[in-house]
Amino acid sequence: MATIEWRSPASEMAVQQFDIAAEKLKLDKNVAGRLRRPDRALIVSVPTRMDDGRVHVFTGYRVQHNDVLGPFKGGIRYHPDVNLGEVSALAMWMTWKCSLVGLPLGGAKGGIACDPRRLSRNELQGMTRRYTAEILNFIGPEVDIPAPDMGTNDQVMAWVMDTYSQHRGYAVPGVVTGKPVDIGGTVGRREATGRGVVYMIMEAAEHLGIDLGKCTAAVQGLGNVGMTTARELAALGVKIVGASDTSGGVWNAQGLAVHDLALYKEKNGYLKGFPSGESLSGTEILEIKCDILIPAASEMQITAGNAPRLKCRILAEGANGPTTPEADRMLSENGVFVIPDILANAGGVIVSYFEWVQDLQNFFWTEDEVRNRLRGILNRAFQEVLSMSQKEKVDMRLAALIIGVRRVARAMLWRGLYA
Ligand code: GLU
Numbered sequence: 224m225a226t227i228e229w230r231s232p233a234s235e236m237a238v239q240q241f242d243i244a245a246e247k248l249k250l251d252k253n254v255a256g257r258l259r260r261p262d263r264a265l266i267v268s269v270p271t272r273m274d275d276g277r278v279h280v281f282t283g284y285r286v287q288h289n290d291v292l293g294p295f296k297g298g299i300r301y302h303p304d305v306n307l308g309e310v311s312a313l314a315m316w317m318t319w320k321c322s323l324v325g326l327p328l329g330g331a332k333g334g335i336a337c338d339p340r341r342l343s344r345n346e347l348q349g350m351t352r353r354y355t356a357e358i359l360n361f362i363g364p365e366v367d368i369p370a371p372d373m374g375t376n377d378q379v380m381a382w383v384m385d386t387y388s389q390h391r392g393y394a395v396p397g398v399v400t401g402k403p404v405d406i407g408g409t410v411g412r413r414e415a416t417g418r419g420v421v422y423m424i425m426e427a428a429e430h431l432g433i434d435l436g437k438c439t440a441a442v443q444g445l446g447n448v449g450m451t452t453a454r455e456l457a458a459l460g461v462k463i464v465g466a467s468d469t470s471g472g473v474w475n476a477q478g479l480a481v482h483d484l485a486l487y488k489e490k491n492g493y494l495k496g497f498p499s500g501e502s503l504s505g506t507e508i509l510e511i512k513c514d515i516l517i518p519a520a521s522e523m524q525i526t527a528g529n530a531p532r533l534k535c536r537i538l539a540e541g542a543n544g545p546t547t548p549e550a551d552r553m554l555s556e557n558g559v560f561v562i563p564d565i566l567a568n569a570g571g572v573i574v575s576y577f578e579w580v581q582d583l584q585n586f587f588w589t590e591d592e593v594r595n596r597l598r599g600i601l602n603r604a605f606q607e608v609l610s611m612s613q614k615e616k617v618d619m620r621l622a623a624l625i626i627g628v629r630r631v632a633r634a635m636l637w638r639g640l641y642a
Contacts, residue, residue, distance in 0.1 A: 229260060231308020233522045237315045239548050244624035247617065253640075254632045258318075261288040261311050267357035269335060271350040274343050283335040283354045285361050285369075288314035290329030291634040292322055294365055296572060296579075298372025298401075299354075299379070300334035302521075309522070310334050313372075316543050317572070319627030320565040324604045326576045331367050333358065339374045340492075351379050355386040362387065364397030364583065370575045371401040373446065373521070377413065381406055397582035400575035409578035411593035412571075417451025418594070419570015419601050420541045423562045424456070424515055426605040427537050431560060439513040441465030441535075443472070443505060444520030445494060448541045448568065450485060452517050457481045465503075465511045467520075468494045472508040475500030509533060518545035525550045533559060540564035546620075555618045563620040565627060566601075566608055573597050 238259050245255045269281040284307055287295045297317040300310070310332045318330025335354055339347060361367055371380055380402045387398045396407030404410060411418075428435050438461045442449045445468045453463050462478040470493035473479065479500060487497050495502070509516065509525060510532045518524050519541030525533065530550035538554065539562045540546065546554070546561070554561055574597055581587050588596075612622035 226260070229308055229311050231306055231312070233312035233544060234308040234315075236523065236544060236547055237312035240620070240624060241315065241628065243548065244621060244628045247615070247621060248625055248629055248632070250628065250632055251636065254635050257635070258289065258628070258631065261286045261314055262290065263287050264307060264311065265358060265361055266307065267354065269350055269354045269357060271346060271353060273346055281335050281337050281350055281354075283333070283357060284310045285333040285358045285367070286310045286314040286331060287361070287367060288330040289318045289631060290367075291631055291638060292329055293327035294329060295331035295367035296321060296326070296328040296370070296575065297331040297333070298370045298571075299375050299383070300332070300372040301337055301339040301374030301379075302334065303336060303338045304521075305334035305336040312522070313543055316565060318631060319624055320569050320572060322630040323565050323608075323623055323627035324569045324573055324600055325630075326572065328368075328572070328576060331369075332372070333369055334372070347379070348382055351382045352386045355383045356390070359387065359390055362398060364395060364579070368397070368575070368579055369399045370572070371447075376447070377401055377403045377408065380408075397579055400578040402578070407578075407582050409574060409581055409588065409593060410590040411597070412574045412578055413447065414451045414455075415574035415593075415597060416448045416541065416568050416571035418455060419573065419597060420448065420452045420517060420519075420539050420562075420567050421455040421459070422570070422598050422601050423567045423605055424537060424539050425459075426602060427539070427560055427562055430609060431536070433514065433536065436460035438462070438515055439464045439478075440515040440517060441474075441508055441511050441513040442517045442519055442541075443467050443508050443524065444518065444542060445484065445488060446519065448571075449517065449519035450481075450488075452519060452539075452541055453481045453484070456515070461515065464513055465508045466494065467503075467505040467508040469505065469520075470495035472503045472505055473497045473500040474503050474508070474511055515539060517541050520545070523547055525554075527553065530554055531557070533557070535559060537562065540567045543568065551618065551620055561619050563608075563623045566604055566619070566623050569604070570597055570601060573600050
């Protein structure tokens with residue numbers, strides 16, 4: 224994204240990854256030029272009445288990267304660091320993710336620069352409703368379907384759905400996914416991303432001939448994705464030796480009880496001070512000795528600076544964009560098997576797709592149907608990426624990007640340029 228408006232460390236990184244894939248694919252130059260930038264972006268002011276009576280103006284974004292395969296799809300992030308460049312990078316990654324796993328959806332992302340933990344429920348609701356009103360003509364079940372991301376959840380999606388529906392004059396459940404089941408959400412969406420990460424770790428372990436029952440794992444970021452991943456890995460007999468959140472981390476070579484971590488977090492809001500283990504920082508956790516490392520926090524955590532010190536065999540990216548291209552090269556040299564973000568965390572958007580389909584058909588599935596279909600799609604994608612990486616002698620990230628970008632490029636060439 225050469226133009227100054229899009230520029231940020233995350234967007235430069237997303238474009239760098241894309242350029243590597245485009246070169247390997249010998250991608251049509253005209254197509255490549257279009258894909259380096261989003262289709263469109265909207266920046267909105269979100270005036271919000273705070274509890275003390277003041278009106279605070281937040282800045283919100285919605286970036287739509289590419290919709291050649293179908294309506295735009297992607298989460299809404301509430302975090303102090305949200306900016307146009309970050310949201311653009313995340314939107315681009317959504318395009319490759321949806322394409323890689325074969326969904327008829329394009330890539331988008333949205334967000335508001337705010338700290339949701341410092342907002343009251345009332346403030347959060349007001350901000351969400353006004354943001355929705357500001358982007359109203361950009362979204363819709365046939366246009367662009369938001370979902371949860373970092374800092375947002377099913378309640379936030381319920382407010383988005385309600386605001387949109389109030390404006391339309393009737394209930395439109397298909398405008399967002401990740402809603403509560405009571406208002407048209409699907410069973411299994413909340414756990415979908417973490418569950419998908421675990422399915423991909425299982426595939427990787429099988430491919431590498433590793434017995435998961437003898438493995439240790441560390442999770443950076445005990446949010447929705449990290450917590451589900453830790454819980455489901457523990458259920459498979461994996462020993463969780465490290466975990467962290469924004470407040471810091473905890474390490475215990477004897478293993479941490481995920482149930483206790485969850486209870487402690489629920490009670491205190493943070494992991495800091497968790498009694499049974501040694502405390503360390505959220506970046507130190509990446510360097511502890513473990514078989515499986517799961518970065519499930521934010522972008523660019525694994526860089527040229529710390530990549531050589533990683534001691535894991537499998538790196539399963541629960542977060543979007545946690546590893547920089549320089550770090551990728553080092554990990555590949557050190558024999559770390561990377562399950563790239565657009566594959567590892569695709570479970571979330573896959574079940575979002577299921578939710579959208581169910582809403583459009585007004586016909587709902589069982590949890591078993593959701594789980595089995597999710598597993599089928601992800602395992603097939605894993606095998607496709609693995610074959611591509613073996614055939615082209617490239618790492619798993621490049622293999623995944625090649626498949627994701629190629630499908631989008633083909634569709635663009637079929638559809639042609641409207642002028
Ligand atoms: N925010 C999630 C992601 O980064 C899910 C997006 C969705 O479900 O649309 O993949």
